[in-house]
Amino acid sequence: MSTHQPDQVEHYPGDYPIVVEGVRNQFGEHVIHDNLSLKVRRGEILGVVGGSGTGKSVLMRSIIGLQVPSEGAITVLGQSITDARGDADIDIRSRWGVLFQGGALFSTLTVAENVEVPLLEFYPEISDRLRHEIALYKVMLSGLPAEAAAKFPSELSGGMRKRAGLARALALDPELLFLDEPTAGLDPIGAAAFDRLTRELTDTLGLTVFLITHDLDTLHEICDRVAVIADRQVIAVGTIPELLSLDHPWIQEYFNGPRGRAAEAAQARTKAMDKPQGGKA
Amino acid sequence: MREWADYREDEDEQGAVTVALTGPLLVSSIGELDRALRKVDGPVARVDLSEVTEIDTVGAWVAWRLARDHDATIVGASDKAARLIAAVHRSSGQGAVTPPEYPMFERVTATVGRYVLGLFDGVQRFLGFLGAMLVAVWHLVRNPAEFRWKAFVRQLELVGVNALGIIGLMSFLVGIVIAQQGAIQLEQFGAEIYTINLTGRLSFRELGVLMTAIMVAGRSGSAFAAQIGTMKLTEEVDAMRTIGVSPVEALIIPRVLACTLMMVLLGFYAALLSILGGAFISTMTLEIPFWTFLTRIQEVVPLHDLWVGMIKAPVFGAIVALAGCYQGMQVEGNSEEVGLRTTIAVVQAIFVVIVLDAFFAVFFSEVGWG
CATH class of the missing domain: 3.30.750.24 (STAS domain)
Structure with missing residues (x-):
């Protein structure tokens, strides 16, 4: 356990907490990424989109060190992930939180105990009482009712499970948050609430968020920039208007398809409602 | 720092x-x-x-x-x-992090109550399971074309052919142990030659079948429970029902039949290998030639010993498969349940097999096949 204990944790001062350079990932003969590069800015929510099977999740797994790319370099919070030999070498695990697609909660532990796992693992000196208190307010921050803390994952609905997963991802007050399709499988109201929560937490806690999604509403509502993965590379990174000005068929079809336009219209409506109405006086 | x-x-x-x-x-x-x-x-x-x-x-x-x-x-x-x-600041910091734990007295009575109710419930469910089996068998008897040959043959391979190596080796070693240990005791009154009777009769009547049943319970019974349990969790079983495929016909009947049939063959095979093991060790240490050992087997092992083993084998096979499939079908909720049910399947199968074996032993002696 002592190998996991980090020294003094200092906030990463650089501008790009995640730098991916020339990464190549392949499974057997099948090449997923080839010479893929991407930089994530500090404090932004970066949406990552791409067709099914373009390797969005593989890219996330590479960045957090679960999948070793065959070529290229990945630097997270100033530390090289690709040069790390074995898990013990990556001592920045306490500074990122990951929400997996299904929540990946430990099914034998209650929600609060799930949140306590990383705390216990990294900071055993924290007293039981403080640990319980931390778990409870993280559960509250994730938008779950207080009763949910003592429940087992199997007793929760899909949306609540995602929130519980988010609470665990936030357990150590990370600087980086990885979200893998956080709104997939949620009803539109739940998805919108989750989007708002992500945005709020990002602004309050000063997070940098790497967000994989298929949800066009999420992209329009909360993402500062969007990275598009196609043809085994990140073909473009930018705001949605910037992406639309590019003449790439996939991007055009993605954002200008019926769903894309609906999401854009919804975004425009929200903006109009937020605007003060008394302009003429 | x-x-x-x-x-x-x-x-x-x-x-x-x-x-x-x-x-x-x-x-x-x-x-x-x-x-x-x-x-x-x-x-x-x-x-x-x-x-x-x-x-x-x-x-x-x-x-x-x-x-x-x-x-x-x-x-x-x-x-x-x-x-x-x-x-x-909106959090009070107070609240339960684990489900409430009741006082000792309530907990004990609740556990006992749940156990008793669970017992009745379990009997009821098992009867329901057997009923569903009977319905499916009757349906297949009337519509034999619907029998799933492919699944059946696949299970024959998994349960039988793939187990040949490990069961053969195990039986061979068991044969060695019986012959060697038996010889040590029989030597004391100069009756080493009876090692052949001991090995031959024990292999056919008891050990070949019993050890095979235990091995099959560990190999295939557990696999049945885990496979079917995982299919329950991933809603594959529900999907089958929706499409109109009966899970009992598609999953359980082929497994139970394959296991029942293969137990007979594996039991016989195990008995043979165990005798070979005995013959091998006798050649090495007792100076009974290999072929003499085998020809003596023909003379000292009555044919009904073979029948005793071969009557028990399908019963044991059916028990192992039924326990595995039943426990698999009972899985609900989370992945922990799969492990739990798999363990229960193996433990129950082995226990019931040994209990029945005791009954069979008494029964066959009573009917004169001693």
């Missing part, structure tokens, strides 16, 4: 105490400070955060809790600190 968060108590002219928190108030540095702050008895008028170098939500929570517990005001909070305190 880690820099720990610390605190200082200042008292002004009016006697009001200000607790000044210093250093980084981070999850990584606050463990000790939290303990110390709980011992501050106050009264505290102000909590000063102006000397805090860094803060996260854990730091904000600890500072806010201190202020709340002593009714103090927070001063000198940076923008970030104020924002974080605003985010965490």
